[in-house]
């Protein structure tokens with residue numbers, strides 16, 4: 468059975484996340500920290516990429532060297548807040564393809580509402596990482612991954628910064644084949660569907676809209 472939940476624990480990630488959670492963190496530092504953490508999370512989420520051996524020549528000698536096999540990785544950002552994770556991922560994998568899925572959570576029903584979808588071609592041949600800082604009720608994550616699968620993606624992972632146990636359970640029930648990577652599994656959701664203790668509204672904090 469594939470392991471489907473990885474809480475990526477590293478002192479740098481924990482420290483930076485603490486700085487982000489602090490309600491006095493400025494928009495600029497929230498944004499910078501999210502970009503930095505996303506690079507650290509990328510190591511773990513891409514750890515099992517398939518490799519191949521190629522023949523190269525160093526200035527000293529020929530050698531059999533290793534490189535990543537297959538079509539370029541695809542990162543899919545769940546708008547808006549996914550874009551905050553995207554930058555760091557692209558710093559690390561500049562050749563990656565990028566898709567966007569626009570979803571917002573209806574504040575009353577907490578159900579995801581879809582408003583945009585643009586994905587690269589050949590999704591069936593790419594490792595796809597769907598990214599969103601918050602896995603709260605799990606509705607947005609499950610809907611985004613459904614759209615990616617509909618486009619043909621088979622090797623799919625979901626990357627969140629902060630998750631709630633309820634959200635992970637809902638997501639896992641909908642997509643048992645999709646591993647979830649997160650920097651923190653928090654305590655619970657509150658009555659408004661916010662993660663407790665969480666970090667508030669990720670999109671608003673990232674873009675300074677509140």
Ligand code: PRP
Nearest residue numbers: 546547548571572603604605606607670
């Ligand atoms: C936030 C977050 C996720 C969603 C998580 O986005 O970025 O997409 O909520 O909640 P869920 O797990 O309960 O679905 P939001 O809907 O606030 O949209 P925004 O990024 O446009 O602000």
Ligand code: URA
Nearest residue numbers: 603661662667668669
């Ligand atoms: N969306 C957010 O941005 N934060 C939460 O805590 C829950 C959903």
